[in-house]
Amino acid sequence: MTVTLRDPTAEISGALRRRVPPPTSLLGVTVALLDIGKMRGDEFIDRLEALLAERGIATRRFRKPTNTRTAPVETLQEIATTCGAAVIALSDCGSCTSCSTHDLNDLDRRGIPGVSVITETFVEPFAAQCRAIGFDGASVVVAHPVQNRTTAELHAMAEVALPRILAALGVAAAH
Amino acid sequence: MPSYTAFLKRDCETCQAVVPVLAELRARGHALTLHVQDDPGFYAALDPRDDTALEHSFRAGIETVPTLMSEDGKRVEGWNRAAWEALTGESGLGAELRLVQPGCGSKTREPFVHEALAATFGPPVLASRGVTLGDYDDDAEACYDRGWSDGLPVVPPTDARILRMLGGTERRPDEIVGTIPPNLAPCTVEKVAINAVMAGCRPEYMPVLLAALEAALDPVFTLHGLTCSTCFSAPVIVVNGPIARRIGMNSGANALGHGNRANATIGRALNLIVRNVGGAIPGQIDQATLGGPHKVGFCFAEAEDDPTWQPLAQARGVAPGRSAVTLFQGEGIQGVIDWKSRTAEELARSLALSLLAVGHWKLCEFFNAILVLSPEHHAIFRDAGWGRAEVEAALREALRRPGRDVVAGAGGVGEGMPAARAAEMIDKFWPEGLLVVRAGGAAGLYSAICAGWTGGRFRAESRPVTREIEA
Known part of the structure; x- marks a missing residue:
């Protein structure tokens, strides 16, 4: 049966819970790079890792066993205790988008601001999942499809996405 | 002939006792609609409406069953020969029954039921933003x-x-x-x-x-x-x-x-x-x-x-x-x-x-x-x-x-x-x-x-x- 609850707040902000504020700088912050376990995502993250390293930003890689489930609690705990921000990539399907949005929400509730990288086809599913769990999650959108790209093309996608990923993590464009 | 509406439930002796009276009113040419709150099949001979969702009972503000209601909203609760006869203009109703037999509580008034019905069928009262959950969401x-x-x-x-x-x-x-x-x-x-x-x-x-x-x-x-x-x-x-x-x-x-x-x-x-x-x-x-x-x-x-x-x-x-x-x-x-x-x-x-x-x-x-x-x-x-x-x-x-x-x-x-x-x-x-x-x-x-x-x-x-x- 469909359940409808009534908002107990003053409704002076949106119905979605705002994400935890990102840090004002990533200096001294370790950024978790969570590979959702979908093919090709690791190549995107490889380039992202290198680009962040060039900017002096520390990163730590994590990988989910499968994109079709939410991340294991141990992984989320490990991220929350060792990192200060998170990038979750790369969702190019329905199950990955839903599960990675839950992961984004779970990390946010643990105090870790994050951003989910999704393909343009999954903008609305991401928004729908955010609405369903009441979370104003942050995303960065890249081109679709992903699976038939060359590695060089995936690296180029990471380069294009980088400024928006940094902005979502609170870093000004000039960083 | 005027028409009447009656609200009944099976789980009420008085409701069961007035069945012959309702049949008699029909036989004398009165239009009669029956709403049954729990088991319409039990009253099948009277061709009742199924009100197990309690919508009609709620909208009519029923407190007691049986309730007999006239078109203009006058109503009699329970069995009361004089009152039923006055409402219908008939005489000699329910001669085999006692003069008075109290009814039972309407199912709309059982604990927790009334507000649930008000939320479903009542006028909108609440102004706060609704947040609808998915079928598998945990509230x-x-x-x-x-x-x-x-x-x-x-x-x-x-x-x-x-x-x-x-x-x-x-x-x-x-x-x-x-x-x-x-x-x-x-x-x-x-x-x-x-x-x-x-x-x-x-x-x-x-x-x-x-x-x-x-x-x-x-x-x-x-x-x-x-x-x-x-x-x-x-x-x-x-x-x-x-x-x-x-x-x-x-x-x-x-x-x-x-x-x-x-x-x-x-x-x-x-x-x-x-x-x-x-x-x-x-x-x-x-x-x-x-x-x-x-x-x-x-x-x-x-x-x-x-x-x-x-x-x-x-x-x-x-x-x-x-x-x-x-x-x-x-x-x-x-x-x-x-x-x-x-x-x-x-x-x-x-x-x-x-x-x-x-x-x-x-x-x-x-x-x-x-x-x-x-x-x-x-x-x-x-x-x-x-x-x-x-x-x-x-x-x-x-x-x-x-x-x-x-x-x-x-x-x-x-x-x-x-x-x-x-x-x-x-x-x-x-x-x-x-x-x-x-x-x-x-x-x-x-x-x-x-x-x-x-x-x-x-x-x-x-x-x-x-x-x-x-x-």
Whole structure:
């Protein structure tokens, strides 16, 4: 049966819970790079890792066993205790988008601001999942499809996405 | 011929008994529509309508079955030969029945049913934004996800629950109670009810909760500063008067502790309102350095079973026999153990020693405090012939100290009063700043101190507030 609850707040902000504020700088912050376990995502993250390293930003890689489930609690705990921000990539399907949005929400509730990288086809599913769990999650959108790209093309996608990923993590464009 | 509507259920002897009468009315040419609330098949011979969803019964406002209703809304409840004959203009109805046979309660009036029907079929009452969950969503997790919880589970605020909660007050759902800090957002009675549902309140607690909220919003209570403060404090609610017993509040054993629904949920509801409507999110606008468990909720009733003790509300101007809340800016308790004092004078001096530690031993006229006397400690005063006035006076005397002992730097301690006051005798509390309350279980030579907030140093600007409960 469909359940409808009534908002107990003053409704002076949106119905979605705002994400935890990102840090004002990533200096001294370790950024978790969570590979959702979908093919090709690791190549995107490889380039992202290198680009962040060039900017002096520390990163730590994590990988989910499968994109079709939410991340294991141990992984989320490990991220929350060792990192200060998170990038979750790369969702190019329905199950990955839903599960990675839950992961984004779970990390946010643990105090870790994050951003989910999704393909343009999954903008609305991401928004729908955010609405369903009441979370104003942050995303960065890249081109679709992903699976038939060359590695060089995936690296180029990471380069294009980088400024928006940094902005979502609170870093000004000039960083 | 006029037409009639009858409401029946199988699980009612009277409904079953009037079946021949209904058949007879049909036979005499009356148009008759039957709505059956539980088992239409049982009345199949009468060609009934299925009202197991109770929509028709709800819309017709049925209280009793059987009810026979005419087109113009006149109705007869139960079986009453004269009344049925008067309504239908017939005679000789139900000759085999008794003259009168009372009916049974309509299923629409069973516990929890009416508000659920009102939520489904009634006119829209609630104005708050609806949040519709997916089929597989967990409603308790959904409340956490939206940041509506103080960390403990909340009761999901469904329309039926909110409507039931609103039944606990005569005030309109859209009436604005006040603006809630820190966001200074307007709060309607409906928002109070939603948060009361979430806190676990029963509808009968609403008058206490509304009074507590209004007291908290009295400017001199300084809820805004209290809420955002780095200090420990939060609203502490003391309930006096007959309503405390009526709603089952605890003023006895464990009165300041857990296990009583009214004590636990009224205080929690007030804090949820401040969080959800006011926006006081811990670590964000609520900047408490350490906080304390009392910030979930701290509400108890004074024990008024000893007529020699003047209850707090009466001491603060409320007429005897009336109910009231007193809102105090306080924190969790410090226990005071004194097993050996035998005289009132000894005990007053003993309690004062512990009261000196409120806030800081060397800070005076800075904090208010509540002293909760247990019945055994109170009995020592009572047996000496002391009432509230004598207890307060003795404490006040015992809480006055030479300024040289409490000025900054004295005793090698940096904290303290301004050096200019070294030559004075200084009171620990403002004359009205110590609230003495009696509560607790029968056994135990203990009392409890609930320390106040640093805002108490502004004597004219920040004070406890007592407000009568409209019930």
